[in-house]
Amino acid sequence: MMVDSILQALALLGGIGVSVGIVLAAASKIFYVYVDPKILAVEDILPGANCGGCGLPGCSANAEAIVAGRAAPNSCVAAGPDVAEAIAGVLGVTVEAKEPDIAAPGCYYGVQDADTRYLYDGMNDCRAAALLGGGMKVCAIGCLGLGTCARACPFGAITMGPEGLPVVDEVKCTGCGTCERVCPKGIINLTSVTRRILKEYLSDECTTPCQRACPAGINIREYLHRAAEGDYQGSVQVIKERNPFPTVIGRICPRPCEDQCRRQYVDEPVAINYVKRFVADAEHKSGERVQPFKAPDTGRRIAVVGGGVEGLSAAFFSARLGHSPVVYEAGARLGGLLRSAISRYRLSHEILDWDIEGILEMGVEARLNQAMGRDFSVADLLKEGFESVFLASGGWDSRLARGEAGILQTVFPGAYLLIDFIRFGRQDAPGVVANGNAVIVGGGKLVVEAAEICKRRGASTITVLLREGEDEAPLKDEARAALDAMKAKVVFNAAVVGLAGEEDRLTGLTWVDWHTGDRVSNPAETLILAAGRFPELIFTPVRPDTENGEEDATPDGPLAWNAVPPYKKAASGQDIGLFAPGDVITDYSGAIKAIAAGRRAAASIHQLIYGMTPGLPEKLCTPDAVIQNVDAVEAVASTARHIMPVAPPRDLDREGQLELGFSEETARAEAARCLQCGLICYEHTGTAEAIQDLRQSA
Numbered sequence: 001m002m003v004d005s006i007l008q009a010l011a012l013l014g015g016i017g018v019s020v021g022i023v024l025a026a027a028s029k030i031f032y033v034y035v036d037p038k039i040l041a042v043e044d045i046l047p048g049a050n051c052g053g054c055g056l057p058g059c060s061a062n063a064e065a066i067v068a069g070r071a072a073p074n075s076c077v078a079a080g081p082d083v084a085e086a087i088a089g090v091l092g093v094t095v096e097a098k099e100p101d102i103a104a105p106g107c108y109y110g111v112q113d114a115d116t117r118y119l120y121d122g123m124n125d126c127r128a129a130a131l132l133g134g135g136m137k138v139c140a141i142g143c144l145g146l147g148t149c150a151r152a153c154p155f156g157a158i159t160m161g162p163e164g165l166p167v168v169d170e171v172k173c174t175g176c177g178t179c180e181r182v183c184p185k186g187i188i189n190l191t192s193v194t195r196r197i198l199k200e201y202l203s204d205e206c207t208t209p210c211q212r213a214c215p216a217g218i219n220i221r222e223y224l225h226r227a228a229e230g231d232y233q234g235s236v237q238v239i240k241e242r243n244p245f246p247t248v249i250g251r252i253c254p255r256p257c258e259d260q261c262r263r264q265y266v267d268e269p270v271a272i273n274y275v276k277r278f279v280a281d282a283e284h285k286s287g288e289r290v291q292p293f294k295a296p297d298t299g300r301r302i303a304v305v306g307g308g309v310e311g312l313s314a315a316f317f318s319a320r321l322g323h324s325p326v327v328y329e330a331g332a333r334l335g336g337l338l339r340s341a342i343s344r345y346r347l348s349h350e351i352l353d354w355d356i357e358g359i360l361e362m363g364v365e366a367r368l369n370q371a372m373g374r375d376f377s378v379a380d381l382l383k384e385g386f387e388s389v390f391l392a393s394g395g396w397d398s399r400l401a402r403g404e405a406g407i408l409q410t411v412f413p414g415a416y417l418l419i420d421f422i423r424f425g426r427q428d429a430p431g432v433v434a435n436g437n438a439v440i441v442g443g444g445k446l447v448v449e450a451a452e453i454c455k456r457r458g459a460s461t462i463t464v465l466l467r468e469g470e471d472e473a474p475l476k477d478e479a480r481a482a483l484d485a486m487k488a489k490v491v492f493n494a495a496v497v498g499l500a501g502e503e504d505r506l507t508g509l510t511w512v513d514w515h516t517g518d519r520v521s522n523p524a525e526t527l528i529l530a531a532g533r534f535p536e537l538i539f540t541p542v543r544p545d546t547e548n549g550e551e552d553a554t555p556d557g558p559l560a561w562n563a564v565p566p567y568k569k570a571a572s573g574q575d576i577g578l579f580a581p582g583d584v585i586t587d588y589s590g591a592i593k594a595i596a597a598g599r600r601a602a603a604s605i606h607q608l609i610y611g612m613t614p615g616l617p618e619k620l621c622t623p624d625a626v627i628q629n630v631d632a633v634e635a636v637a638s639t640a641r642h643i644m645p646v647a648p649p650r651d652l653d654r655e656g657q658l659e660l661g662f663s664e665e666t667a668r669a670e671a672a673r674c675l676q677c678g679l680i681c682y683e684h685t686g687t688a689e690a691i692q693d694l695r696q697s698a
Helices: 002-030 037-045 059-068 081-091 126-132 148-152 178-182 193-198 209-213 220-228 232-240 246-252 272-286 309-320 349-361 378-383 396-401 418-426 446-456 477-485 581-587 591-609 664-672 688-697
Strands: 102-105 158-160 166-168 188-191 301-305 324-328 365-367 388-391 415-417 436-441 459-465 489-491 494-502 505-513 519-523 526-529 537-541 560-564
Touching: 037 059, 037 081, 102 166, 126 148, 148 158, 148 178, 178 188, 188 193, 193 309, 193 591, 209 220, 220 232, 220 272, 220 664, 232 246, 232 272, 246 272, 246 349, 246 591, 272 664, 301 309, 309 324, 309 349, 309 591, 378 388, 378 537, 378 560, 388 591, 415 418, 418 446, 418 526, 436 446, 436 519, 446 459, 446 477, 446 526, 505 526, 537 591
Parallel strands: 301 324, 301 388, 324 365, 415 526, 436 459, 436 526, 459 489
Antiparallel strands: 102 188, 158 166, 388 537, 494 505, 494 560, 505 519, 537 560
């Protein structure tokens, strides 16, 4: 009996075991989670420190991010280059030198130095204070000063300084981004050379009125602060973060920054540009070049066509991004219109050459007497190994300066300026070719004559693309009738956003319909541009996809290329396409605007060669953006603006300088007039009692 009971118990247990096994087996099939073997391989290579220095919660999360492409193979701060190379081997990629990120505060005044709305005695955490709306400075985006970022830093790299603002120890900081993630106001952020060059100012961050007005976005507050303290080298380095021509611009800038200087509410704006000239001249006289920081070498080659202000600026910023730029200049010397169109008493060639030499020393190579379309083509440069070709060839004014007004130019394949096409087409010059599909971009009554020349030269189809709507277009009824008679297609509200070609042939273009937003591809072998200059374009090779989805670095067959314009400046961010309304008039009315255009071109090139689409961020700071500001200042003592001394007329006959420059004493005194503004804050010069009296009286 007992034996039977035991056998029954064993059978029952066996049955239960079998049942559990079946259930577990089924569950393993149902709830099985696939783990990418690449993730496991990467996680095995990582050191397993789980320090959080990569900005992620542990090595497992970092391994997933690396395989997904959200983190770089060298994102682990606890590992060396051998680990990065091993991870890259698993992924089948190569590792470029990683530029370190450093946390940097973006607020100028601590709570105790700024006006406060009311005191906050609740939870000592910035996030809680922001959610509850307490402890806020009058500035809506200012630092709350409760030290949440310092407590969150896993490496002890942040402390709260005596001003009530975070102070970053750059030696300890790993750039993990923890502080950036916990700050509810976006006051502390990661920064690097690359981030600073690519940066566009946003409406929800602390900027000064002068900085917002400067086309190049120079940190004017900081360079004036350093100049006032006698740190002229540091001042120049701040300027060169956004302006590679400080000595030149110090002489010829139209100074839009001074129009917005908050000092004007007291007496007169600070002589910002004259201080820039002084510190730049101090560098020049010392003979010791001050250079801004640059990113590690990427090994990527960039060609820049045009050695004027924009082209040299694009090359300068590309070099600082770690690339190897080569400038191709059609003339015998660099400098463009700065060399030919400005009086010597305003800008001497010696001063111009000093700034250009600084650009070349940054790692820019120059090749002179080399014109695209004459000595080489886009395809030639791309085949030579350049990953991008940027066109900044200038316009008719540049050609006049080189004595080439009588030469028909086709800078890139199939493209003509309307003025050239008609002028040489009337003469039946052999260089005017209009094979296949001809596209005319822009133009008024001359469009009809251009279309007639296209027809006479054998164009199979003619398309006219106009940015304007049908009611605003500069085409009279008789012009429309003439185009209809030639069977030319007229498209309104069209903005050209890209070109395509193969070898030394243009094959097509893409335009966007303003009303619908539709993108339309149009075949084109001939492109006629109703403008006085060729557009800024970035040419890149088309890399065909391989079977595994990766790009083939060495494609077989003819070289195909695409071309797109750089992204627009902030004020014209909504404009698209070639020759947008803001392009010609605003970007090229002054050298400082051409410098800004060069930086945007370098940023666009950088984004393109890393597979990103060039464009502007959201919450952009524009002249129309709603930003906190002030229209009056309190408790600031009045001080007179210093006047620039000028040379007597007789000295100008000897090619002397019209403006003689500030003395050191004058420059430091003028720099000290800066109120060291923030978004709405500034330095008071009166006592606390005087400030309180002013408020009570108001």
